[in-house]
Amino acid sequence: MKTKKILRYPVIISLMLLIAGLFTSCYNQQVVIDKVPLNTPEGTNIYITGNFNNWDPGDQKYMLTRNTDGTYSILLPRGVGKLEYKFTRGDWTSVEKNECGYEIGNRSLIYGEEEAVVNQISCWGDTQPMNCTRAVMVIKKYPSNTPKEALIYIASQFNNWDPGNLKYTLKKHPKGFYYINLDKQDECMEFKFTLGDWESVETNRHNIDIENRRFCFDGRDTVFLEVNNWKSIKYRKTGKVTFVIEKLPALTKTGEQLYITGDFNNWDPGDTGYTFRSDSSGRMYYNLVSDKEMISFKITRGNWNSVEVLPSGDDISNRTYINGQADTVYLKVERWKDR
Template sequence: MKVFKIFGLFVSILVHISAVAQLHILVQQVPANTPLSASIYIAGNFNNWNPSDTTTIMTKIGSQYFKTLSITTNPIQFKFTRGSWQTVEGNQNGGYLPNRVHIWSPGDTLKLTILSWEDLGSTNSTAAHNVSILSNAFFMPPLNRSRRIWLYLPPNYATSTDSFPVLYMHDGQNLFDQSTSFAGEWQVDETLNSLYSSMGKSIIVVGIDNGGTQRINEYSPWVNSQYGGGQGDQYIDFIVQYLKPYIDSAYRTQKSRNSTGMMGSSMGGLITFYGGLRNQEVFSKLGIFSPSYWFSNQVWSYPASVGKKHPMRIYQLAGGLESNGSVAQQIAQMKQTLIAAGFAEQGIQNKVVPNGQHNEAFWRQEFGEAVLWLFADHYFMSSDEVSSGKQISIFPNPFKDTVFIQVKDQKNYEIMVTDLTGRVYYLARLSDQQLINGLDLSWLKSGAYVLHIKSIEWNISKVLIRN
């Protein structure tokens, strides 16, 4: 008890001495599996998101942790770590937790709980209710193997008669569930459910587990003398000749190539590239994340050998920190290779994220934007609608610099702009009069965001695209 009295006196003194630029953070509870010797750090927009900044190590007081930050950034965004992004805090299920956000006043004290650590995780499933296991042993005749298949259905699948586009994805273990993932999940279900909440639309996703020791063999049609490969044709044959026909017969899908896509990362990006170009009559949308173009030199001659047979939308993603920037260079080279082979430049979208690394956290962060670009004809077919009984006008969208928001009532609003994973980029309280001049978002990078508008009575979210 004496410890807590001293702590309370300590906080009171700090508040009175220097309240102007100080924020006090008290972690009242940490996960039971937190190592006893662990140090807890704070990484945020005030220290360049450094997960091992020794100036933010929290002081342990009994079973609690305390730190006073001297800051000028408002709002503050932050997360707790144990010294690296591999040991960042997670949600109640051990999965990805969006940034913490606080609009502070001088001398504020935040009393918080750390729910889990991503690396220590949880054995509980994090898959959303609309994710199911289609089969634990779906037979793959061309490979004479069986494989687990995951199925994501849109939130309104059971309550509508609509048919939906379909995205086939590799490495199914890592797409929906933290408990089955190798190093964190993509949160495909959470992202698509969020898009549905914002836009009223979604797609079907079919996730195919990788084959473990057979992964490299199945994810390349070409043989690498050191690593293997060579079964890529059989793997794509399985998807095209067996899995897709089954999905189309059992579920309400839009069966045409214009509504069918494929996506994967690393070696999964390589087989997406190969399979999509090989079967242009089946796929029109390819999400190629951090592709392993290094695996075979034959990748560079392949586009010309098949040529353009149908219009394609090809989204290539690379992180600036992947292989010292070589992946970014390779997707730039591949774009030019595809154009030389006859593919339209406007149908190829390359994105390089300077701090992106070769991991699920990076791919999770970029998944939503890629889906919106690939399936733009599905998500952006209609304009803004009446939501919660309020006529909202948001224009232009896509936008370049300024977004104008009109709401048919005279009130104050909390305006928040986040990315598709929940990371906050803008947060303010504004009145109708302040909104007349528009919201200047010219400083945002090109991409997909969510605009949240909240009043006392309602809360509306809309997807924004910045060109």
């Protein structure tokens, strides 16, 4: 019996050492934000969310402290291994985005690798981008048999390689070349040009498929390209209409961004490719190109909480437009859902 009691001590000591080792191998981790967008609402709270709190975007335990020097910081609970995270202002509509307002991948860090990890936020999901990086792609030379009425499309990973996505059509300049302004959605992109489907994708001079083109946002603002040949000159027939907003609710704030959403963009209420612009008189307009016979749509301020509604506040039916019915359609927005 005495022998058995003596043998227990080394086991207890080993367990105590193991537990002590686990505690000492955990690290405190400080996370700092030293730059936020200039249009961040005054007095806003910023939260960190990740695989450590079940991705709760507004967890009060993970609200950062605003420091006197204008930075934000938080000391995370002790831990080990890899941590993935993002910043929000309390919900997923205000999650951080890249400088052009597009989704970004999860941030990550390894506990203990750095005492403090410093971050910068480029844009919030519910505010307008202020420093968007853009590039202009110009097709200065293309096949002589390109139909005059045809649209040239760009297909890439940012539109799921859709060869006929009307949001990504090139414009034709009066001097004859085609061009498109592209926002930075990722550091680099691969792409090809088409006339609307893969049957009419660009090829080499011998009508053989070419490798994907590649472009990285490296500071160049203009890129000049040539298309040697189309696999086919069959192209998609499209129509164009201009939507003009001639009336807005009185509670609409000056400078607020308005969007058109519908069956042409999978009903994305805040699609940055479908934003209204202002003409010289201040009227808001959007030029829509579509190959659909009938278009269903609504107007929003960027999300479904701010979609247009009836004066009573009730939901309205989808607006509709028959392609070719008119060149210009005038719209009146009576009320927003959240105002």
